[in-house]
Structures are given as structure tokens and as C-alpha cells.
Amino acid sequence: MERTLDSMAFDSGATSFSGDSGEDEQSLFPKTIPQKVSEDEWKALKASNIDGAAESGQTTYTLMDMDGDGQRDLIVETYSGGTGMFSYTETYRRSEGRFISTTSEPAHESGSLFHTNDRGANQSVNWIKVRGKMYVAYRNGSYGVDQVFLLNPLKINNKVPTLTVRYGYQLTVPHTQYMEDGTTPFELDPALQKVLAKALIKVNASEAQETGQQKTPICPIPSSAQDSDDYYSFGASYYAVEPVADMPVVIGNECFIARLINWYGSYSDKDGLFALLTLRKPGSEDQARSYSVNGRRHITRVSTSIGKAEGGAEYF
Incomplete structure (x- = not known):
């Protein structure tokens, strides 16, 4: 399963950069434009009040076109650690001169789009393309079974396609x-x-x-x-x-x-x-x-x- 998902990786034309270090392990959004970020993207980022995907932890930002409209959207990933070694992910859609949080919709109750737990679970995330569309393949495993949920990264879905593999x-x-x-x-x-x-x-x-x-x-x-x-x-x-x-x-x-x-x-x-x-x-x-x-x-x-x-x- 893991090898199959890895084989579906693609050249996304993404640009990643890290947040600046703040107090109490809190990452701050960079004050200067990172490399390979355009002036237009930087202007939209500064206008969007971007936070981390969790209250504290090291944050990484990735610009990548997730909906095929020719403009790069934003992925925010924060490793907050803790007993479960949690990582949280949030996404933002580029809309004119701003980036709009996916989880800002009223129907969404969580502070992040999804999270992974590296201690006390067996979870992984792969960004893949299926029939020309980008998805998050979220794998949740346990003894005898893997479940892969195919998530639209820029949309809140009540129901998602699920692949279940039993061993x-x-x-x-x-x-x-x-x-x-x-x-x-x-x-x-x-x-x-x-x-x-x-x-x-x-x-x-x-x-x-x-x-x-x-x-x-x-x-x-x-x-x-x-x-x-x-x-x-x-x-x-x-x-x-x-x-x-x-x-x-x-x-x-x-x-x-x-x-x-x-x-x-x-x-x-x-x-x-x-x-x-x-x-x-x-x-x-x-x-x-x-x-x-x-x-x-x-x-x-x-x-x-x-x-x-x-x-x-x-x-x-």
C-alpha cells in the first residue's frame, strides 16, 4: 500500500519555506519574501493573516496549485509534537488578492483540515493526482487493515471515497x-x-x-x-x-x-x-x-x- 501511494507522487512545481522562530516554540510567518515566491504571491500572503495549523510548533508553508486554475494555493503544516507527536495541516485557496482558509467555512468544526499522529497510530499522507485532479490520500492503518481516504484538499466533504485493504x-x-x-x-x-x-x-x-x-x-x-x-x-x-x-x-x-x-x-x-x-x-x-x-x-x-x-x- 505505502509503495503504491509513493509511486503516485508527481512534480507539483511547489515552493516550500519555513516560518521564523518565535517565543514558546511558536512559529511566526516570515517577515521577508522567501526564495521562489513571486511578488504577487507575497503580496497575497501578507494580506491573508496566515497562521500556523496549530497553536504552537514548527510550521512549514508550501505554495502549490491544488485546483488547476494556474494560481498556487497554500498548504500550512505545523508539527506540534506532544505525546502523540502530532502534525496538523491546513490549506488556503488563492482567491484574487488573498488566500482563503478551507476551514473558515461554518460547517467545519476543527482548527485544522487534518492531522497525523506518529505515536499511537499508523497514519500517513500522500499528495497524489487521479485523472488530472489533486487529492490527499490519507492512510489510517491498524493490524490487518489499511484505509485510504481520498480527500479534496480545498473542500470540506461530508463523505469521501474510501479504499479498504485487508491483510x-x-x-x-x-x-x-x-x-x-x-x-x-x-x-x-x-x-x-x-x-x-x-x-x-x-x-x-x-x-x-x-x-x-x-x-x-x-x-x-x-x-x-x-x-x-x-x-x-x-x-x-x-x-x-x-x-x-x-x-x-x-x-x-x-x-x-x-x-x-x-x-x-x-x-x-x-x-x-x-x-x-x-x-x-x-x-x-x-x-x-x-x-x-x-x-x-x-x-x-x-x-x-x-x-x-x-x-x-x-x-x-
């Missing part, structure tokens, strides 16, 4: 694993590798499962257990990762509760899907241990629809 994975446990520092390798015991691989067979290969409290215990509850609830779920998750499934893993005579996590379907041609299988012993305070899991995906279904955008484009 299945072949999950494997690599023989070479790494210590918690991420750089020190060690070789996994073949017997343990076989046990972990067997546990993954129970994982749904195409869809994340519910990982909350189960109706039945994942591991048998011994009569000596002080907290029986500890046996029904791996436990709370962390917003930056996506849980896929909880399952039992029996090593020797001991039952461990395992959770498979991934980073919202993040995938590369070289490494495939990177995931972690983390084991903990219920009723024990021993530290949990994690093992790398790789996944090679294959497309199981492709569908198209018209509907409301999701992810950081939900207000589009």
Missing part, C-alpha cells in the same frame, strides 16, 4: 532475538521457539481481538491464588501500541499469559510487520519477558466505499 499475516518467531537494549542479540532455545510459534497459531491472522477481561481464565487458577482476576487478562495496555490478542503459553509445567502487540500495522518491505509477544506469570511479581515476532502480510480483500473519513481526517 492476513504469516507470523513467525525469529531464532535470533534481542535483549531489552535492542542491540544485543541472543539465540532462542529451539524448544521455546517451537512453543511460542505454536501459541501464535491461535492468533487471528487478519484482525485484532478483544484483549479485555475474558469470560474464562486464560491460565488455570490454582487454589492458592490470592487474586483470581489476574488470570483473565494480560492487563492494561499502552496507548502507543495496539494489542492483537491474549493467549496462554505453556512452558514446561508453567502457564503464562501472553499478549501479542504491534504498532498499528506498521509494515516495511524489508522487515514486514514488527510485533512483540510478551509473557507474564499470573500470580507472580516476576518481570515479564518479551520476544520479537515478525509477520509477512498478504491481501485478503479490497473494497471501496463512500463514507465519513476516520483517524485524523474525521472532521474533513
Whole structure:
């Protein structure tokens, strides 16, 4: 999917420039005309009271003709950071001697046109041309699925064309694993590798499962257990990762509760899907241990629809 979208890039004749540094990490619109910006464009920019796409952060401005009228419009992108490492995008249409904000329309409730979240989501944006028209291909991914919303960058749309691609994975446990520092390798015991691989067979290969409290215990509850609830779920998750499934893993005579996590379907041609299988012993305070899991995906279904955008484009 990512490679296909990258292949649709085009020579846009765009000019980009950065904002000036202000106080409290606030970018200010440049005071002097940037290179490759015409005098006419500069006059219109100064007349338009251009702000950043977010309240604070580093802002980049790009002039590019987005509607084919021969005049370059404006894209404003602000990286505001934060726990989610957010980037916000706003667009302005060139109209006579000014640039008019797309989100100035009364029907739009958000301060930006769309945003991407680099921690706690798997989202990307590609500017593409389809049948001579420019669109924003906004991809929102998770385990087993990518959704691409085709957005008109200069219009507020209630419904947008959507491409949904669903995947299945072949999950494997690599023989070479790494210590918690991420750089020190060690070789996994073949017997343990076989046990972990067997546990993954129970994982749904195409869809994340519910990982909350189960109706039945994942591991048998011994009569000596002080907290029986500890046996029904791996436990709370962390917003930056996506849980896929909880399952039992029996090593020797001991039952461990395992959770498979991934980073919202993040995938590369070289490494495939990177995931972690983390084991903990219920009723024990021993530290949990994690093992790398790789996944090679294959497309199981492709569908198209018209509907409301999701992810950081939900207000589009």
C-alpha cells in the first residue's frame, strides 16, 4: 500500500519555506519574501493573516496549485509534537488578492483540515493526482487493515471515497532475538521457539481481538491464588501500541499469559510487520519477558466505499 501511494507522487512545481522562530516554540510567518515566491504571491500572503495549523510548533508553508486554475494555493503544516507527536495541516485557496482558509467555512468544526499522529497510530499522507485532479490520500492503518481516504484538499466533504485493504499475516518467531537494549542479540532455545510459534497459531491472522477481561481464565487458577482476576487478562495496555490478542503459553509445567502487540500495522518491505509477544506469570511479581515476532502480510480483500473519513481526517 505505502509503495503504491509513493509511486503516485508527481512534480507539483511547489515552493516550500519555513516560518521564523518565535517565543514558546511558536512559529511566526516570515517577515521577508522567501526564495521562489513571486511578488504577487507575497503580496497575497501578507494580506491573508496566515497562521500556523496549530497553536504552537514548527510550521512549514508550501505554495502549490491544488485546483488547476494556474494560481498556487497554500498548504500550512505545523508539527506540534506532544505525546502523540502530532502534525496538523491546513490549506488556503488563492482567491484574487488573498488566500482563503478551507476551514473558515461554518460547517467545519476543527482548527485544522487534518492531522497525523506518529505515536499511537499508523497514519500517513500522500499528495497524489487521479485523472488530472489533486487529492490527499490519507492512510489510517491498524493490524490487518489499511484505509485510504481520498480527500479534496480545498473542500470540506461530508463523505469521501474510501479504499479498504485487508491483510492476513504469516507470523513467525525469529531464532535470533534481542535483549531489552535492542542491540544485543541472543539465540532462542529451539524448544521455546517451537512453543511460542505454536501459541501464535491461535492468533487471528487478519484482525485484532478483544484483549479485555475474558469470560474464562486464560491460565488455570490454582487454589492458592490470592487474586483470581489476574488470570483473565494480560492487563492494561499502552496507548502507543495496539494489542492483537491474549493467549496462554505453556512452558514446561508453567502457564503464562501472553499478549501479542504491534504498532498499528506498521509494515516495511524489508522487515514486514514488527510485533512483540510478551509473557507474564499470573500470580507472580516476576518481570515479564518479551520476544520479537515478525509477520509477512498478504491481501485478503479490497473494497471501496463512500463514507465519513476516520483517524485524523474525521472532521474533513
